[in-house]
Amino acid sequence: MSPLDNIRIVLVNSIYGGNVGSACRAMMNMGLSQLVLVDPRPGMDMEEAAAMACHAGDILQNRKVFATTAEAVADCGLVAGTSNRGGLYRDHSKTPREWAPRLLQAALDTPVALLFGSEDNGLSLDDLALCTQFIRIPSSENYKSLNIAMSVMVCAYELFVASGTFEPPQERSLECPSAMREAMFAKWRKALLDIGFMTNDTADHMMLGIRRILSRGTLTEKDVQILLGMASQTQWAANQLPKKP
Amino acid sequence: MSPLDNIRIVLVNSIYGGNVGSACRAMMNMGLSQLVLVDPRPGMDMEEAAAMACHAGDILQNRKVFATTAEAVADCGLVAGTSNRGGLYRDHSKTPREWAPRLLQAALDTPVALLFGSEDNGLSLDDLALCTQFIRIPSSENYKSLNIAMSVMVCAYELFVASGTFEPPQERSLECPSAMREAMFAKWRKALLDIGFMTNDTADHMMLGIRRILSRGTLTEKDVQILLGMASQTQWAANQLPKKP
Numbered sequence: 033m034s035p036l037d038n039i040r041i042v043l044v045n046s047i048y049g050g051n052v053g054s055a056c057r058a059m060m061n062m063g064l065s066q067l068v069l070v071d072p073r074p075g076m077d078m079e080e081a082a083a084m085a086c087h088a089g090d091i092l093q094n095r096k097v098f099a100t101t102a103e104a105v106a107d108c109g110l111v112a113g114t115s116n117r118g119g120l121y122r123d124h125s126k127t128p129r130e131w132a133p134r135l136l137q138a139a140l141d142t143p144v145a146l147l148f149g150s151e152d153n154g155l156s157l158d159d160l161a162l163c164t165q166f167i168r169i170p171s172s173e174n175y176k177s178l179n180i181a182m183s184v185m186v187c188a189y190e191l192f193v194a195s196g197t198f199e200p201p202q203e204r205s206l207e208c209p210s211a212m213r214e215a216m217f218a219k220w221r222k223a224l225l226d227i228g229f230m231t232n233d234t235a236d237h238m239m240l241g242i243r244r245i246l247s248r249g250t251l252t253e254k255d256v257q258i259l260l261g262m263a264s265q266t267q268w269a270a271n272q273l274p275k276k277p
Numbered sequence: 278m279s280p281l282d283n284i285r286i287v288l289v290n291s292i293y294g295g296n297v298g299s300a301c302r303a304m305m306n307m308g309l310s311q312l313v314l315v316d317p318r319p320g321m322d323m324e325e326a327a328a329m330a331c332h333a334g335d336i337l338q339n340r341k342v343f344a345t346t347a348e349a350v351a352d353c354g355l356v357a358g359t360s361n362r363g364g365l366y367r368d369h370s371k372t373p374r375e376w377a378p379r380l381l382q383a384a385l386d387t388p389v390a391l392l393f394g395s396e397d398n399g400l401s402l403d404d405l406a407l408c409t410q411f412i413r414i415p416s417s418e419n420y421k422s423l424n425i426a427m428s429v430m431v432c433a434y435e436l437f438v439a440s441g442t443f444e445p446p447q448e449r450s451l452e453c454p455s456a457m458r459e460a461m462f463a464k465w466r467k468a469l470l471d472i473g474f475m476t477n478d479t480a481d482h483m484m485l486g487i488r489r490i491l492s493r494g495t496l497t498e499k500d501v502q503i504l505l506g507m508a509s510q511t512q513w514a515a516n517q518l519p520k521k522p
Contacts, residue, residue: 058427061416061417061427168445170434172306176306182306185427185430189431
């Protein structure tokens with residue numbers, strides 16, 4: 033079992049179905065699955081929720097609903113609340129990146145809740161009192177307040193990255209060995225000479241320029257094979273040129 | 278000037294105004310301001326865009342619109358494209374966290390563009406061909422595809438965090454000096470003895486337990502002042518007890 037399966041997203045007193053649905057999609061994108069709504073506002077648009085959840089409809093369908101936050105988190109060992117406010121709790125707030133390892137570690141043994149407040153009021157003091165951790169998402173002083181589904185995404189993203197679940201693309205960035213790279217440069221040197229791009233006098237200088245261009249980033253075997261093919265065909269074209277007298 | 282001011286969010290062929298508006302809010306939350314739309318779909322709901330942009334309406338209002346991606350990025354030194362697809366570009370894709378320092382560094386000297394594809398088709402091969410960097414946002418194999426505004430948020434968030442713009446709360450986590458902590462424990466020891474919570478026989482053991490509880494996390498001067506106040510008042514109550522014969 034992944035610790036992500038033990039992490040519960042708790043949306044308190046939410047207003048908009050679209051936000052709840054967006055949160056579902058963000059959760060599934062980041063390997064989370066447990067959604068809890070506390071006291072959702074009457075008249076929430078559940079069609080909009082389903083539309084924004086997109087392929088994460090199961091998370092929306094399987095949501096649990098509680099009347100109070102205390103009930104929603106009663107079995108949770110850690111309860112982390114998101115807030116941008118200062119004051120009493122500010123001293124102990126950390127960023128989602130800072131908290132992620134602690135929350136994942138705890139989730140190996142106990143359910144862990146992440147609380148997100150309503151679109152208009154955020155979390156109440158009573159909700160914050162239930163929290164063992166306070167999360168402050170980094171944001172601009174010019175506009176601190178994130179949309180609630182965006183807050184869910186940032187926290188879920190940090191947990192997902194910290195969980196090590198994501199496997200980066202396999203075939204990345206293997207540098208081509210020097211011998212193969214040199215064979216390619218040798219082929220280009222002859223082809224560029226024969227096609228008249230440079231002369232024996234200028235060849236060393238030009239080839240250094242070309243080497244510099246091709247050394248600024250990774251150059252894989254596949255890259256070098258493409259460059260070899262281009263050099264071969266250029267050489268073929270050079271061989272078709274009428275011989276100089 | 279912050280390098281963030283030189284980073285352009287380019288939404289290509291977007292369909293939904295709500296997503297464009299959400300992207301605006303995410304941008305302002307993360308200190309970005311330059312929005313470009315390329316060939317937006319006819320009939321985009323701009324009222325919904327304004328509603329989702331919330332207090333980031335200026336970014337929406339000041340958007341630039343181009344017919345082609347090539348025109349939108351013509352002056353950009355780096356052009357980073359987001360894609361979850363495999364294939365030709367996969368080898369060189371990195372996560373937003375990996376690319377962020379490079380993009381910020383470049384943005385000190387040149388406009389930098391981040392491209393996001395449409396809700397239905399993502400970026401085209403022609404768009405990807407314009408890119409100098411490929412970004413793969415970490416996401417679950419079970420549901421790789423993020424909502425476009427969420428993708429903007431994750432990339433903008435990583436750039437904002439990497440920019441060092443965010444100042445964490447000032448007064449965080451200064452540990453109380455030992456002498457003050459010890460004075461507090463001494464006060465509690467006497468109060469708990471006098472109130473009859475423990476005896477001289479059990480006091481050492483109990484106080485070790487209390488020390489352990491209060492040593493698991495940071496204990497600030499403010500925390501210790503609260504605990505000192507509690508101990509003082511407990512001592513006062515103990516002093517009111519009828520003297521034992």
